[in-house]
Amino acid sequence: RIVYVNGAYVPEEEATVSIFDRGFLFADAVYEVCAILDGKICEFEGHVERLIRSLGELDMGMPVSKEELLEIHRELIKRNNVEQGAIYLQITRGTADRDFVYKKDMKQTLVMFTQAKGLTEEKAGIRVVSAPDIRWGRRDIKTVQLLASSMCKTMAKAAGKDDAWLVQDGFVTEGSSSNAYIVTKDGKIVTRNLSTSILHGITRKAILRLAAELDMEIEERPFTIAEAQDAAEAFFTAATAFVYPVIEIDGVELNGGKPGPVAKRLNEVYIEESRKSYI
Ligand code: PLP
Incomplete structure (x- = not known):
């Protein structure tokens, strides 16, 4: 290379x-x-x-x-x-x-x-476990201080899962290297509001814009692991993952352990839009 x-x-x-x-x-x-x-x-x-x-x-x-x-x-x-x-x-x-x-x-x-690495293959969905968010207080700055995230993801892998969703004061902040979302049973997309507690994802911004254009309802607010486990589906976004389904949270399967329709649709639309705007 x-x-x-x-x-x-x-x-x-x-x-x-x-x-x-x-x-x-x-x-x-x-x-x-x-x-x-x-x-x-x-x-x-x-x-x-x-x-x-x-x-x-x-x-x-x-x-x-x-x-x-x-x-x-x-x-x-x-x-x-x-x-x-x-x-x-x-x-x-x-x-x-x-x-x-x-x-x-x-x-x-x-x-x-x-x-x-391939980015456009069919996405099987990942299984996540929750972990305390022990990172520093300025997660909105994209620093290379990634040891806490690295430890959390390694712990998830050691437990036979794929990634960790980080929890602070009872609410999910984000994934170890992604923004976290749930889709409620009445079809609302919920993702944590922007603050110094999370990275302001570039994919997040694009997805919220696309979801609004598709007339999907969006709520930017914190959610708990219990609410996520009770959701219709869940997913995460990151630059090189696009929109990726989450099929299990702390041992509880969502959408019958299969990728949900909202994640799939948003991923397709995101790839389509990327092909119009990439440089
Ligand atoms: N949150 C964290 C902690 C990240 O490391 C990342 C990076 O991938 C994201 C969110 C998603 O940001 P972006 O969509 O800009 O890649």
Whole structure:
């Protein structure tokens, strides 16, 4: 694989970052992941907008222009010949001797790589378990501080399930790397309202817009695991998962253990719309 590191396209074995990089020492870094569909980038504008916001919240700016960033995305996809998959970018504050205090305007590190994987196959649905949300308080900033999420998902896998839905004060915040939704028995789509408790998903925004266009009723509010277990169906969204059905929550099957119709429809519509707007 050819990856990008600070201005250079190199084979992955040759890409290096300093051990003094603050991304490595302090998780002082933000990231974004866009889906690649038909060799094109989905929702680029939305992801860059969120990236600029994440950087701003951490007192950083963009190391390259939006146009340059798009160019690097396109070049990496081309060099790796990716038809479907993910393109990951990470920006760290940069390299300095270890010190909790950071300096303004450091030379930032920018790395990017692609991951080829199929995105449009039929989705069987996943089984989730709940876990306490032990992440930090600014989940609206997309930092690489992902250890809590990583531990929760690993725990879910060890329990023979697929992912964890995180719970704080009795309510689901989101999935370990996705936004969480239920569809009530009277057909309403419920997903947690935006705040610092969750990541403001780019797919979430698109799906809520599409659902509204399809005249589906939406409620943005917290829900409990018990309400989710009693729902008609459940699903999650994330950039490279699109709309993915959830068929079991803490051992209780939903929709007879089969993907639900709302998740399936929204996934189809999302892929259709992506094919109209990707760049
Ligand atoms: N929530 C968390 C914690 C995430 O890591 C992600 C990323 O995939 C999402 C939600 C979904 O965001 P997006 O749709 O922008 O990929």
